[in-house]
Amino acid sequence: MEKTHRFSLYLRKWGLPAFMLSPFMILVTVFYFLPVILIVVLSFTSMGSAMRWDFVGFQNYRFLFEDPNLPTILTNTLIYVSFTLGINVLFGLTLALLTTYFIQKESIGLFFRTIWMLPRMSPPVVYVLLWLWFFDPSSYGVLNSIRELMGLPPTMWLVNQPMTAVILANGLIGASFGMIIFSAAIKSIPQDLFKAAKVDGAGHWSIIKDIILPALRWPIMFVTIWQLLSLLTSYEYILLLTNGGPGFDSTVLALYSYHKAFQFFEFGYGAAVSVVLVAVAIVLTVMLWKLFGMQKIERGARID
């Protein structure tokens, strides 16, 4: 009797969390967590196109740190991630504020949000093609056509500023992520608070700063960290836009890992690059975590 009672208590305490979490946990463990472990193991092998698990110790890491391009790639990664992240978060926030707070008319807000979603909705290849077509250094590039009409010399913007292009192209896509999440979060703020703030004399700036931003603390933190990690690991658009060039001018660590693993099929080496990437990511995440005062935002359940 006592035992069954204890069991039912146990079940109650753990039953629901277990039930709610188990699909998530199983999926994540099997298809995320285990692969991650495999990747780490893989990074100690010289696996190549033959897909053989030949353990070579730290050789891949040694190669990586001897790589003459590593400093450039790291710098690129840093620049790319920090600027794109800035655009993603700040611009996403701006868009969300503009389209949900300032523009109260639903249809207009929707129009602008839809426009900003377009880059994310278009197939990456086509999105990149648009960029290439617009900024093509030939006189057939859309911008250059216009410049030609106005009697201006053609620009070589993509060649001269590959990183800027990469950052902008990615920034626009990332901004829509923030925009959607922030918009939804802004709409979740009880209307009462806006009323109270207005009555308390708050202007737009103060409402944004003191009401909206604190309410968005979680989403902002989440979007920042998530985007940070996404950017660290993203290579797709760079691959299509500049393929890391010219030279290594726009190569980032993730792209490098991709090149190594899937262009040259050095899987072991690619895994090692990923592991280094993750190490960097963890450090940055923990820093951001502290910066946002994550522990403080987290509050416990209010049902015993």
Next chain:
Amino acid sequence: GCSTDEDAAGNESAGQENEAVEVVTITAQAPSPETTRVDNLVRAAEMLNEELEKEGQNIRIEVETQMFEGSWEDYYRQFMLAFQSGKEPDIYVASHANTGWLADGGYIQPLDELKESEAYADVYPVLWDAVTYKGHVWGAIQDTEARPVFYNKNILREMGWSEEEIESLPEKVKNGEFTLDDLLRVAEEAVSSGAAKYGILHRPVNGPDFQVMLYNFGGQLYDPEENKIVFDKEAVLKQLSFFHEIAQKNLIPEGLLSMEWSNIHSMVVNGEVLFYFGGIWNIYNWGQDDFHKELGKVDPEWVMENFGMMLYPAAEEGGQPITLSHPFAYFVSSNAEHKDLIIRLLEHVIHPDLQTIHNVETYHLPVTESAAEHPDYKANITLGDIAYMTEYTTFLPNHEGYEPYSNAVFKAIEAVQLGRQTPEEALEALEVQLKNDLRDQLTILE
């Protein structure tokens, strides 16, 4: 065992009742879009089945085909994974350049028998090199293509060339009378005279074409003895200098290496460029979209009226002109059973009729002499006259290390064209890069 008696008696149905016909399914996969590569296998299977029937064998072949859409890398990766789980196709269609890793990884089996096979007897000898690796033949050559230099006849006319001079240009090139220096000179002239906006145009992204120049300057990419990629510094320097020079002289548009393909096509079709280092399939391209400002889509007839195609001129007077191709081959998985049947299938698939279907439909060149003589092929306005190019063709190494090599070289070309490095500086940097990327797979030829 086969019973001719039964066959003679025409008692087919009875025979089938006695001995059920075994159907062997052979799977084949090719990358999009050229379905003819695998469709030809189906056709070949029909031929083979007829033959088997005649032989009275109780075995028939069925080819299951599959196309892959995606990048090359995705295609290779998929094959690797499929192989690991035993789900790979029996016949894997890929470019010859993959021979090395496919063989090294144990993915495919040698097909040395084919070299002795009668069906493959009139394969252009040079093409065997493309699928030979470590002394074995690993693939059945499937097709090849031509990467000619297009020249704009109108521009030459404007520069005062006579019609005859224009038409004989390919011949002169072939004979080594018109050299690379001539090409540069004419291009320069065209630009300075205003007849053309640009003298030369080459592909804007990395690709095999860039290595044509290396071969042209007598360079070497691969050492089959040692099975290593060769860094031929002298030739590479010349190669880099060439690309440096055309940029320096403004023969090519600024920023060419970051342009988009469609704009390249536009420039060529609209007659802004004298020489275009292209591919035969471009003719097809130009009929797909409205690249021409007035005419829109242009058909092959128009192209042949306005453009000529020639080999890459030799680097020196009297030298050998050159081109490069990227032949495709059928590879056979090392897990494939019924190798004998597959070999027989491959012997059928090289039939000139089948080749021609593929060549005409997809702008490829034949791999056998008999196919080059096929009437349908010869009748083709664009292809008919360039079959000769196969004889001048060169290939990329089919060693795995070529991929990083070509990448590094492309970056070096980029650097010199953008004026960031002199060819010498670029060469030095390239050496460092190659050593890092290829490590023990590289030999350096000073």
Next chain:
Amino acid sequence: MDISYRGEVRSQVSFPKALKWKKRMPYIVAYGVLFITTLPVILMYLWLLLNSFSSQMKYGFIPVNFTLDNWRFLWTNVEIAGSVYPSIWLATWNSLVFAGVLTILEVIIGVMAGFALSRLRFPGRHGLLKITLILHAFPSIALLIAVFYILNFLGLFDTLWGVVLVKTALQIPLTAWIIKGFFDDVPWDVEWAGLIDGCNRFKVWYSIILPLVKPGIAAVCIFSFLSGWSEFLLLYTFIISDSNITLATYLQKLLSDPNLVPYGLLTAVSVFYMLPVIVFFILTQKSLMHMHAGGGKGV
């Protein structure tokens, strides 16, 4: 003028004359900024749209020669370089099914997990949160190889379910995290009320709390649907035999030979590709922009 007990001078309230303007100023600025920043994007996609209906762009941006030819894929099976493309409608249907299944799976599992992470009490909650986030730092491309071994081990390689599960797993931390934030904002007193009114926590979750996090669910739906819609890599890495073409692969087919890209067709197909997502996005807007009205004092 009167003097308050704090001794400071209190001025009469006065309301500026140019009131309407001053009031509208922030809005004008907002519209201005939005319009200026959005214009390039609008132009870009307008260009894409016009391009798909014309065979050429004069001066690069003025469409000439109106044509529906680029849209022929809608009524015929396009043939390029000898290969006949499958029907776009089949591809669309397949994409819809894939994205739909993915969205449903992800939303259900993610919302369940998000709820647990936000509102249930169990040890290790915090750690779990962090770990799932950090996992995202592994480039999914790097994981491909590892995931392959797992799938192969489970016998799920070359099955559609395998891809769906992998895709869901890769996306699920995102979903759980987004939705957790929204759950955090739901006042506790409504949940209390639900419990009192006879629900268990599970029931409270779906009958009371879920409707209140509609914006979050909408956001999650958008992202899941989008990622399912555009999924290509996994499908083509882990499925060999399946020839179910999706829109993403249809596009990829058009691009498969970089030398043979039919650009006009490509623009039209990509516009077509985007339409369902745009429609989906607009449909979710009502939920996404669901105003938090509240009722009572909310604690």
Next chain:
Amino acid sequence: MRIELRNVSKRFDKADVIENLNMVIEDGEFVALLGPSGCGKSTTLLMLAGIYKPTKGDILFDGQIVNEVEPKDRKIGMLFQSYALYPHMTVLENIMFPLKQMKVPKKERVERAKEAAALVKLDHLLDRLPSELSGGQQQRVALARAVVKEPKLLLLDEPLSNLDARLKIEMREEIKRIQQELGITTVMVTHDQEEALTMADRVAIMKDGELVQYSKPLDLYHHPKNYFVAHFIGSPPMNFLKGQLSVQNDQLQFAGEGTKINLGRCLKEFNVRDGQSVYLGVRPHDLKLGKKGQISLTGVVNLTEPLGHTTLVNVTVGNSLFRFFSDKKFVAGLRGEVEISFDRHALHLFDASSGESLSKRHLADEEAEEASENIIPM
């Protein structure tokens, strides 16, 4: 600040909430808004605050139309019925918020916020978040936040509803003190009549979005404009009898269901006509046992509730229930008949159909009223 509402109407999607509200609040005046639940009190406050814009009509502050003035420029402090505390700010931050908007220097801000917190007895909870407070504590934070900026116009929507009696009294006094010291024009919604009547300079009674009566507390009590107000104000409520009037040689007669009352010579005081259907009303406190009053009636005792110092007697007059206070020593057999009476000035007559008061006594007269009337027995 002098507030004026001119023909203000407000309609929501589903309902007309305020209709044609006209009202003037003098500078420094303390007005209480009273009315049944859902009559539009909060809506009125929100319009004054500028959160809602009137659908029709104008709101004037010091003679200027402020319809388009943003809430932040109106120099108001407001306590919301739902408190609307900022959930992510601590108590101190919540209270400081309005000061921050006024750009008060940080140090002074903290000081003043702490003062305000002390005022509402929350100085020990400054670091708590609103979700960690009890209902009454939340309400007090809201109160502190409303008053801390010393606004020109203070709007209080049931500011004390969740406080205990002791605290309520203290808070009342504090509010009143601040209001008077600073001369803040104040509008307070309350359901506590005692609160309204004792704190306010004037009381506005609303019903279904309309202003029914707006006058000094005493007037409200003694001169209700209509049946609704008479019924609404006062505890226990006024006693009513429905019936017909008839005039018989200068004397007014009332005939209700099962009872007849001679109202005497009060025709001068009322606007009545013969045969008019009316409600007759008398406040319990005005009724006396016995015949001492000018008008008397008879009732049957229902129930007596001894209240210590006095006894509340329930009697049935005609068909209606009447309540009055008798001496502590009153003892009557149940069902026994009693004679009760009241003075003529305590008589209220309301038209039965319109509900309007028929009294001729005007508000202007109020000053002239006897001192003895200047009290509100609660």
Next chain:
Amino acid sequence: MRIELRNVSKRFDKADVIENLNMVIEDGEFVALLGPSGCGKSTTLLMLAGIYKPTKGDILFDGQIVNEVEPKDRKIGMLFQSYALYPHMTVLENIMFPLKQMKVPKKERVERAKEAAALVKLDHLLDRLPSELSGGQQQRVALARAVVKEPKLLLLDEPLSNLDARLKIEMREEIKRIQQELGITTVMVTHDQEEALTMADRVAIMKDGELVQYSKPLDLYHHPKNYFVAHFIGSPPMNFLKGQLSVQNDQLQFAGEGTKINLGRCLKEFNVRDGQSVYLGVRPHDLKLGKKGQISLTGVVNLTEPLGHTTLVNVTVGNSLFRFFSDKKFVAGLRGEVEISFDRHALHLFDASSGESLSKRHLADEEAEEASENIIPM
């Protein structure tokens, strides 16, 4: 349902909120929880509801420990202080929700919900969302939702705070009626003492998380257990004087600041010792002008507030303010001295340091008390 709390404590991260609460609520009993803001009333209700688990101690329903029983299995109805309406459901759906959980058939569900809505006079707003309701209307929806399922235990957290006086009285009657008809054990938190004292069978007074007194309303009034209760209950509050006791030949003498009072022979009734520091307390209603009472004292008139039927007189006794009710006709010059007196049974003495009542009269005696005491003057 019989409820028992045994040594129940509750602590939050930042504070101990409930400490060692012991309390029994009999089946069908109506208990009112009274106490200052923030004393832990809502927390107690939430523990009864099962939302919060006691940190220590047990809660028993009908003799069974229910600490671990889910709220849904407790058969309770609750009205939250914050209403906690479901924002996405209409009024009707909100009210129907508990019934839905009980699997009441759809038709009956609608019927019962409509009935409940009518009870709280919201039948015309059934299709509104909570956000489209006024505060009072929201509160009534919450009330309807709490009672509609006819729970075994009804928990009401300030159920009527946002209703107008009229409605409040009606709702009180409805709650009481339902409670009695169905015999629902009810715990109600309220700040309205009148409400508590008139509606409840027993009243629990809490202070700082502790139960201070738990007894019948009359006891609370007449026999406050300590200074806090005495002070907290009653309006106007009890009058207090602080001072020293001294015993002089059977007579008890009280010496406060500036005043001396002879308390007479009441040593039997109080547990006092010579020299003890005490609070002396008398309720205003027990004070009479003149020397008629057994104990008399002198005060200086401060202020008189005529209240119509009576006059509230404020006098200073020693250093303290005393209030009492005099006859309506009382007139005294300001600053004039008056003699006031009260009977010995009205005397309250509390230990000055512990605050405990020193009275020997026990609760058990209450039955024996005179009838005249059985009333609470408000």
